């Protein structure tokens with residue numbers, strides 16, 4: 001038997017991840033630490049249940065410190081035309097590179 005309960009579980013997990021990212025977004029400016037915790041929880045859920053984070057989420061936080069990127073606030077965004085990538089310079093020093101052709105659309 002396939003599907004059924006397992007599908008439902010994954011659906012719930014995805015919804016929880018979405019919700020956690022929403023919460024991270026709402027809290028990033030007022031409570032940055034709380035916001036990071038939400039991202040970290042979302043990542044844990046994704047690992048535990050083997051649910052991939054959608055690109056729109058995956059590309060939006062720092063892997064090192066779990067900050068949700070808010071351009072102009074906690075991250076500097078630079079274009080690197082040589083590498084054909086966008087670079088997100090996080091406050092913590094981490095640089096995340098996203099290739100142009102993979103991330104043209106904004107979520």
Ligand SMILES: [Zn+2]
Pocket residue numbers: 062063064065066067090091092093094
């Ligand atoms: Zn960081």
